[in-house]
Amino acid sequence: xxxxxxxxxxxxxxxxxxxxxxxxxxxxxxxxxxxxxxxxxxxxxxxxxxxxxxxxxxxxxxxxxxxxxxxxxxxxxxxxxxxxxxxxxxxxxxxxxxxxxxxxxxxxxxxxxxxxxxxxxxxxxxxxxxxxxxxxxxxxxxxxxxxxxxxxxxxxxxxxxxxxxxxxxxxxxxxxxxxxxxxxxxxxxxxxxxxxxxxxxxxxxxxxxxxxxxxxxxxxxxxxxxxxxxxxxxxxx
Amino acid sequence: xxxxxxxxxxxxxxxxxxxxxxxxxxxxxxxxxxxxxxxxxxxxxxxxxxxxxxxxxxxxxxxxxxxxxxxxxxxxxxxxxxxxxxxxxxxxxxxxxxxxxxxxxxxxxxxxxxxxxxxxxxxxxxxxxxxxxxxxxxxxxxxxxxxxxxxxxxxxxxxxxxxxxxxxxxxxxxxxxxxxxxxxxxxxxxxxxxxxxxxxxxxxxxxxxxxxxxxxxxxxxxxxxxxxxxxxxxxxx
DNA sequence: ACAAAAGTGTTGCTCGTACACCCATGG
DNA sequence: CCATGGGTGTACGAGCAACACTTTTGT
Numbered sequence: 001x002x003x004x005x006x007x008x009x010x011x012x013x014x015x016x017x018x019x020x021x022x023x024x025x026x027x028x029x030x031x032x033x034x035x036x037x038x039x040x041x042x043x044x045x046x047x048x049x050x051x052x053x054x055x056x057x058x059x060x061x062x063x064x065x066x067x068x069x070x071x072x073x074x075x076x077x078x079x080x081x082x083x084x085x086x087x088x089x090x091x092x093x094x095x096x097x098x099x100x101x102x103x104x105x106x107x108x109x110x111x112x113x114x115x116x117x118x119x120x121x122x123x124x125x126x127x128x129x130x131x132x133x134x135x136x137x138x139x140x141x142x143x144x145x146x147x148x149x150x151x152x153x154x155x156x157x158x159x160x161x162x163x164x165x166x167x168x169x170x171x172x173x174x175x176x177x178x179x180x181x182x183x184x185x186x187x188x189x190x191x192x193x194x195x196x197x198x199x200x201x202x203x204x205x206x207x208x209x210x211x212x213x214x215x216x217x218x219x220x221x222x223x224x225x226x227x228x229x230x231x232x233x234x235x236x237x
Numbered sequence: 238x239x240x241x242x243x244x245x246x247x248x249x250x251x252x253x254x255x256x257x258x259x260x261x262x263x264x265x266x267x268x269x270x271x272x273x274x275x276x277x278x279x280x281x282x283x284x285x286x287x288x289x290x291x292x293x294x295x296x297x298x299x300x301x302x303x304x305x306x307x308x309x310x311x312x313x314x315x316x317x318x319x320x321x322x323x324x325x326x327x328x329x330x331x332x333x334x335x336x337x338x339x340x341x342x343x344x345x346x347x348x349x350x351x352x353x354x355x356x357x358x359x360x361x362x363x364x365x366x367x368x369x370x371x372x373x374x375x376x377x378x379x380x381x382x383x384x385x386x387x388x389x390x391x392x393x394x395x396x397x398x399x400x401x402x403x404x405x406x407x408x409x410x411x412x413x414x415x416x417x418x419x420x421x422x423x424x425x426x427x428x429x430x431x432x433x434x435x436x437x438x439x440x441x442x443x444x445x446x447x448x449x450x451x452x453x454x455x456x457x458x459x460x461x462x463x464x465x466x467x468x469x470x471x472x473x474x
Numbered sequence: 475a476c477a478a479a480a481g482t483g484t485t486g487c488t489c490g491t492a493c494a495c496c497c498a499t500g501g
Numbered sequence: 502c503c504a505t506g507g508g509t510g511t512a513c514g515a516g517c518a519a520c521a522c523t524t525t526t527g528t
Contacts, residue, residue, distance in 0.1 A: 004250045005328045007287040013241045014249050014331060050244040053329060057320025081318040081333050083294025091242045092290060094251060094333075096318050164480085182518065184481070189516095204479040206525040401507085419491065421508070426489095441506040442499040 017048030019099035023156035028172040034116040061098040075155040160210040254285030256336035260393035265409040271353040298335040312392040397447040
């Protein structure tokens, strides 16, 4: 490292790590990698790297995703920064964690092999190196609470999808079952879905209408909340 | 900087910045500092510093608060990390922002003078250096959404307080007025307040009971949420 | 025709909101 | 004795949960 003008003696490396969530229209999964370098070579880990001097944090995370999957414009959100002194055994590394949401079917299979990577079901996540396990836990919590407030999750579905598929996604995020009738009514009432003329007949004889996410609907809603809508669930979590 | 083992050419400084919110039983305020060093000397800014090699991020933020105020155990939360390449004009600095909640009356006045610091009302916040203005905006948003889920804000009140004072705090966080009767009922229904025998007579003839926050009440509540309690306000914000 | 998934309707209940009303007391 | 803030009660409505019910169509 070159000397630092403000504080020459500072000697801390900085990395970006990515938690990658994927959905295959059935289960929510996590992408993990076998570490290729010492120390801890061969253990499961998130993907990450020490950043370049002239690339922003956000861009570094995007670049990791792009090189890995070939995908651009994926959903990517900064999660938290991990700064314990001894989190890496070799030297001090501060890591900024990001998480992303990806459709598994869009992901290049060859790329998985090249990177020695594998999709894991949530109940089968192995031990991860360093504090990567903590990062994953934090990311799942953050994802769950994000979905409460943002019409998120559409990144994980194909452009056209049935209400049923959307429900399956939400169920796998929350690990719980919703009532089909109520789920449908709630989602439709939000006025963020657009029904198309097409039907999907793969899972029923009657066929289910395919919907599409209304892009323009985001942000145009007035945040018309009453008093306690704001401080409602003060005690939860 | 000494050379970095994993990636010797990396040359990025790392800092912690603190957004300090204070409450004087009437208004929510922000503590700002006149920058003492070039570049941008004399402009208003948050307080922060390049961290030590052997101090964690969380501890660095705590230390800043402690040296400034003499207070320990203040509420402190990591907000976000700012990593644009050119955010600092002199060299690349990545900054991890924290925000904290403090009672203004506990704050050492002499310390304010020593640091050339001043409490600002929210509607009178001046332009800040670098991306500190963005940090403050992000912190306010985060504070508002945190208060929704955590019995937070008690850090900002004296040990004994009236429901009225609690309401004033929430009103200044949300910049809105709540119905006194409903606010009272809601807060009491949460079972996190303990009524004491004492009364505060400074603002009425009848006198208002002083309450105290039940410390043991946190976390013991079952997160018993129904289906849509989870995905309820999908569209807000 | 019937099984099975798609989709609709109905009812009870909880809880936020609005607002009327009682209580205590110092001047 | 009345003005003022503290504190309680009630009625209405919105929205979630549970579940019964109708629709469609391939076999």
